[in-house]
Structures are given as structure tokens and as C-alpha cells.
Amino acid sequence: MSKYNKWYHPYEINEKYNTRVAYFSMEFGIDQALKIYSGGLGYLAGSHMRSAYDLRQNMIGVGMLWKFGYYDQTRTEDQRMGIQFQKKYYSFLEDSGIKVEVIIHGSPVWVKAMVLRPDTFGTVPMYLLTTDIPENDHLARTISYKLYDPVQETRIAQSIVLGIGGAKVVEALGGADIYHMNEAHALPLAFHMYGRMRNLEEVKKQIVFTTHTPEKAGNEERDIELLNRMSFFGPVPLEEARYISGMHGEQFNYTLAALRLSKIANGVSQLHGEVSRQMWYGNEGISEIKAITNAQNVPYWRDQKLQDAIDRNDDKALTLRKEEMKRGLFEIVADQTGKLFRPDVLTIVWARRFAGYKRADLLLRNIHRFMDFISRSDMPVQIIWAGKPYPFDYGAIEVFNRLMEMSYQRPNVAVLTGYEKNLSKKLKQGADVWLNTPRRPREASGTSGMTAAMNGAINFTIQDGWIPEFARHGENSFLIPICDTSLPDHVQDDIDYDHMMRILEQEVVPTYYRNHGQWLAIVKQAMKDVVPQFGADRMADEYYREIYHAPMSQPNGHAVSQHSQSMAH
Template identity: 55%
Template sequence: MHFHECSINERYQTKVAYFSMEFGVHQALKVYAGGLGFLSGSHMRSVYDLKQNTIGIGILWSFGYYDQGRHEDRSLRVEFTRKYYYFLEELAQKVTVVINAKPVVIKGYLLRPEVFGTAPIILLSTDTDENDFLSRTITHKLYDPNEQTRVAQEIVLGIGGTRMLEALEYEVDIYHMNEGHALPLVFELYGRYRDMEQVRPHVVFTTHTPEKAGNEEHSTHFLHEMGFFNTLSMEEVTQIMGEHHHGTFSLTLGALRSAKIANAVSALHAEVANEMWKPYEGICPIISITNAQNRRFWTDKTLIRALDEHENYEVIARKKHLKKLLFSEVADQTGKMFDPEIFTIVWARRFTEYKRPGLLKYDMERFLRLITQNDYPVQVIWAGKPYPFDPNAINIFNELVDLSHQYSRIAVLTHYELDLSRMLKQGSDLWLNTPRITREASGTSGMTASMNGSVHFSINDGWHPEFAKDG
């Protein structure tokens, strides 16, 4: 079946299926959580621009990731709202996978390239009348905290996605796993070839994080019972995958042993990843391909034109206008009137401990001097989504909300999704990045801020060291 509306550039004859748990292609399609989704969304836009022979495979999350509301005291409220998308096309084909010894029906929805200017993307759903309630909930929430549900989601993506492509008679040369979630596809392919040496040339892998949470591990026995390894016996799994730690199975290690090549997402991350996985046998080479973001989607066109033409006055005037647009959102959410003449720092990304959202206030006395002084006034905006089932991350967010009640030049915004993210990047003067060093694999939010005339001010981690010029 042919899904590409435009002719494929002859340079890109290899047919790629790009498997990702999340895709951030547009504000209206809420099937993403954070950086992984922003990146895969940018990839899908660049595929469209370059006319590459690529199709996206993801999941249609019935309730998305979550909606970020507020309680009466303005602290974070996690909300789940069912989503409906009338711009997706329901496909006639359905496939079945076995999860926990039970058949589960998967249907597919197509996002056509012309809707948002992306590669075609097939989104899978178990939320269909053929399934019982429990099976329907598999594709309800992105990154569901329940371990069984989470593994079931990975089976749907990997095995279900591969079978859906087969049902559509869409031939694939390369299966690209964006993070280890789609690993079950390898066991589906093994069922066809019965030889890992024949599977490996068709698989590539992108690893995104040195974080433990991003390198999932489960009991091998549990995964086997769930159907993660498709129809393989435990002995066959050990035979083709090698030994894992004390009865646990690492998805990242499994992916590194299944792919012909893997990539880290910055030069520094490649060093960290190679060091991290060096003790293990049978892994593929890990090279570095530094992440990038799609300029067409993220930049303010007027600002870029002024920058390209070296029209300094126009750059300053446009930046001020973009700050006003951002500050009307600040006023709407917080009741604070920020001043476009004042230097504005933004910290906005996934709220998690290692990214240290509250680092600015570790020296509270100095921080308060910074935001109350009038000679060189500074405004600070925070935004980002904590994982909805991580009380520590939510507490950090709420502490900042509490602090913001006391000072007029601090704002904490909710609804950190694509539209607000773009508004913050275009309206900030300085984009602050404060991870614990070597823990930030790439940090592409700083790239899109830099595209909009914001200074990327970062701990020397992620993509930053390769672009920073000494002195």
C-alpha cells in the first residue's frame, strides 16, 4: 500500500518504518509526553521536507499523556480526558496479538502526510469493541504506571506494528526503534527468519538516555508470560539474546544485541553510552548522531528573515513582539504582567529530579536578590510536565508554584505542550538548562530556543559541548 502523497526523492530508496512510543507532530494530536515525542515529531516533519521513504508507527493514546490542570490552591492537578481525532483515517485492516495468553485485536489509524506536513504515521489502538475492558485500556494512557499494562503497550507497538505493516502489504527494509519500547518487533521478525543474522540487517536502534528509568528492565519470566518474546521459549530467548542480569531482561541491552547499528543522540552521549554498555558481549556499534529539530516547524519566520538579513532593529522589535505574546499567556495563567523590556530567563522541559528544575533557588538569598533587584531586573518562567505518578517531581513543581505567589517576577506555567513550548522558545531571552552532567543525552529544547534568538545557557552536557566555542 502507498501512503506517501509526494514522490519519494530517489536518494531515499530504503523503506524505513520508524517505531516510537510517542510522536509530537501537532498541538491537536496529544500522543506525546516530552522530548522523545518532540524529537520523533521533528523527524516526521523532516521526512516530509526531504521526501524520505519513511513511515511512522506509534500508538493512539485514548487519554493522551495527561492534561495539566490546577487545584484551587494553584498546585498541579493531573487530569485525564478522552481524546477524539476526526482528522485520522480508520484503516480497514485489523491484526491480533497474544498478550498474557489472550488474543487482543489492534486496529490502525492513519495520519496522512497532508494533514500536518509529516511522514505518514500509523497509530495503533486496542480501544475497540472486539476487546474486553482490560484489553481496551492497554492504549488508554501513555507510560501507564502498571507494569503489565506498560509491557502490553510495548507488545502492541512492536509486534502489532510489524503485523499491521504486513497486513497493509507495506514492505519494510529497515525497522528503526526509537528507544527500546518497540523491541518485541525483533521477536516477530525472528519468527519469519529463524536466524538473528538475517534479522539484524533490518534493525537499527536509537538510545536516548543514560537514566535508569529510560533503560527499562523486567523479569525475563514475566516478559515471557506476557508474550513479549512472541512464541519463543525461554531457552530460545537466552540463545539469541545472550545472558541478562539475574533473571532480569534489559530492553536496551536486547535492542543493542538485535540491531546492526545503534546511535546515541550527541557526541558526549555516545561516550557515556559506550562506557555504560561496554561490559556486555554481543552488542552492535554505538555511534553518535546528534539530535536535530525541524526548523520549519519551530522558528518564527519573521525573526529568522530579520536575522538572515542582519536587520538588528527588526530582530529586536520582533523579539519584543514575541515576548508580548508569551507574556499575555503568563498574564492569563498567573495574573502577572511581565515587561518585554526586562531580561527573561526560561526553564522549560520535563520536570524530573536529574534536570534540577529548582537549581536557581538552591542559593535562595542570591536568587531573591536576582529577581527583586531593579538595576538589572530579571524575570523567570518555569514550565514543564512532571510524570503524573511521580510525587517527588510533582512536589518540586508545586514548591515553585508556592514560591511564585510571593514574587511578581516569577511565573510557573501549566499546559507545557507543543504550542506553549514554541511560545516560550520564541519569547525567552535566555534558555536555561541545568541537568546533572552526563545525564542529559541531548537536550533538544535548547536547539529550538536558539533557532529563535534565545541564548542557550547550559551545563556542559548533551549537544551543548559540540557547539560551544571556547572563549
């Protein structure tokens, strides 16, 4: 029997963080070797688990053990994006000895909890759930095969496994004081708890919720009758589930229900908090929505040699280390594309999840101007794209393919595949400019720019997500002016493109080549500013102070106590 079949931490809990928290997330980006993540949501959750360990917090993570991960991104022979699903095996996971039963579509399904030990990657204990065990039939075993499966019934079943199965695993460990839903995928846990307690106020005292996106695709809606047939509401009858969640129509919105079933909620940047309140405060019965800005685990992401040069104020060592880091990235470029990039050339990187609103191809809006830009010999540039589209977002895949085809025979433009944690780290270390081009205000946070800044890359960015809290044009970043968001999308794109190219041509590139002292000053200021404000230790501490320890809020965001109101500001 494993010692991990009880609430266990390998350290003495810091008394500031004694509240027992179970953190539920559909994905965790903890290490390259554990492929149970797709992008930013997972990276954020992984950093949170690392910093919770560093701070000795009384927390565990609850997630899914995906047999095929998300997907493996490849390059086909005709220079298009390929998708592969390969079985994953992890020798470092341990059987917790915990096995629980959930009901899906009226039938029993067994869920086993595997443990990621804290000393493996430096996280709090992680309990990863799988249905791929002999006790289940083939269909039940496939529930934990693929992260974000395109079949809606499978997605619903995954939420039941994470929410209800995860809640039962936590109960087998002795229970928690707070259940934190990182996005609403784990929502069935609220109905499970209500079925056990039959007291909505008591349930809400134990649940907190983080919403991560203003995008419709990130706020799941399903037919409520289908959810009921699938046993999404656990032991709670449909009409009672309608009543406690305030859902009276045919469509059931996960995010709205989570806001009604939590004591408090938060967005993931100050701007996203405002956007979320505008989105949801018109609905009856929802909790207060605060804002806790996302952050990233500094020891994992930051290059220590680069930081040492900053600490010594040694510009020569800083420049040499940055060149070494660029060479590390360029080895990958050469391996994947056959192109030899130069460390003395300004290198611009656009790398993140491919989605329409992120505008990966904004640089190509005027293809003639783009070609002129990449063809200059007096102030040359190198451009790299990387990122994974959702495997069934064919529009995003087509953008990726178009970029790949455009780059094929151009020696200073590359598109890389396999955007996972190791490549992500190399891209941030090797970039001079970290380009970020979402349509404002649709990027909730955009944490990649934080880890880029930690590694000497200057953010050149739309003023969305976390950026308004950090960036000062010409001091620690370059900023694209704010566009009128009431304009049609294509007009916004034209305006943002013109501003972006003007600043690139007139400020960014000339500063790098003609005033390198000023360039280094911006790099150093960004590295100083990004930590500790955007290190995950701050975030992990703030969740305890402002979310887990917060009092109950009244419906529609009005806090019960004056203390809660003051914390929100």
C-alpha cells in the first residue's frame, strides 16, 4: 500500500498555507516528460503546483492521466502539419492504491488514481486519474485516452471522471477544505458534493473557481438533457440540478454554473477580471469575480546564468550568454528545417497556441511589405513561428500550413513543430523579440511573455492580458497602440498591422542594430520587472490570501464583508 493513499506532503506545512486545498485541472504542464497538457492552461497549472511545493503549501493536484496525451505534432513530406497519437508510458508514476467508482450514462466506471511523487519534478503530490484499467470495458477505458477529445459524449465523461472521480479520490485521502476548479471542466464535483451534503451554502463554502478565457469555445455549453442522461449531475435529479445551478433553458453553460456554485471566483489578469465581470455580472446569483494575475515558476523557466549576468550588471556576460541561448534554439531550427540562423541577427519569435484570435499570420497581412521586411541586408531579421492548433480546428491548422509553406525556401524564416515545454523554453531563451498579436481583449492572460522576459526576450505586444500590468513602451517592452475594439475585426487587423510594422521598422529593428546599449537596458529592465510580480510564488500566495481564505460573497459579486471588498481592490 502506498503512503500516497493518505494526505501526504514530504515537508512541514507552512502555517500560512495550512488550509487543505485540492486543485482540479484537466491539464498540467509540469515537465516535458509528462505529456498531459496542451498549452497555456496546463503551463499555468504546472507552475502553480511547483510554486505550491516551493512555498510548502497544503495542496494536492488532481488531474487526468492521458494515455495518448494531447497529440504529437509532426511535419509531413509536403511541408504541412501532421497529427499523431502515440501511447505514453511513465515509469515514474506510482499506484496510489485508490480506486473509485463513478456512474457514466447510468453504468459504473472504475477510476484509478496514479501518483506523481513530489520529489520527481518538485510539485505538490499529484493524483492523476485513469479509466484505462482491466475492470472497465473498452468504451470506458477510452475516456482517459485523449485530452480534449472531439466527441462531446467523451468530453462529458471526462468531466465526470475528473470532477466526481477526483472528488471521491480526495475523500479517500481524508477530504479537503477547499476544492479549486481551474476552469469548469471539473464541475460535476459540485453536484457530487451537493448530493452528499444537501446544503448548497455549505457546498459553496468549499468551492472556488478560476475562469481563464472570454472565448466562447473556452466556456463549454452542452444540452442539459444530454448531461442528465450522461450522469453529469451525479445523484442530483435534473430539476434540482436546474434549481441549484440556475439553468432553466435547454443549454447548460459550465462557466455560469461554476460561478453560481462557488463561494468566489477569479479571472487571470486584472484586465481579464474586468472583462469577466462585464461578461457575467448581468446574470443572477453568481459569486464575486476577483482578479489574480497568472504567473510562472521562476526556478523552472529562468536561465540562471543570464540572471547572474544581470545581478553583476555585466553587459558583456549578458550578451555572450544570450548568444549561447540563441545558438541552442538555432540547433533546433537547423535540425527541423535545414536552415542556419545567425546569433548576431535580430530574432523575432511568435510561439503559442494557434487560434484565430491570436492572429499568428498578422505579419503576413501585406505580403509584399513582409517580404521587403525580411529581405533587408543592412538590418536583417530572422523570424520563427511555433505552436499547436487544436487538432480539429481546421482553420488554425490551415494558418499553420500556410506559414509553413511560405517559410519553406526562405533562409531566415522558420516554422517549428512539437511546441511542448522543452521547445517553449528554448524559444524564449533564443528570442530577441517575443511577438504577441491577439485581438484585444480576448487574451485572458498570455503568460508566455512572462517567461520570455525572464530570459532576455523583449515583449513586442498588443496591450492585452497581463501586459497592461507590466509593460512600458521603450523601457521594458515595445507596445502596439490600443485599437478601438468596437470596429469590425478586419479594420482592427489593418490598424494593428500598420502600427506593428511601423514600430518594427522604425523602433525595434533600429534600436537593436544602432543603439545596442539601449536594447540591453530594455532587456535588463524587463528581467528586473517581471520578477517577483509575475513569478508563481506570488500567485500561489495570493490564491491562499484572496481566494481560499476569502469569506462567502453575495450573488452578483457583492462581497459579504468589508474586508472582502477591500481585498478586491
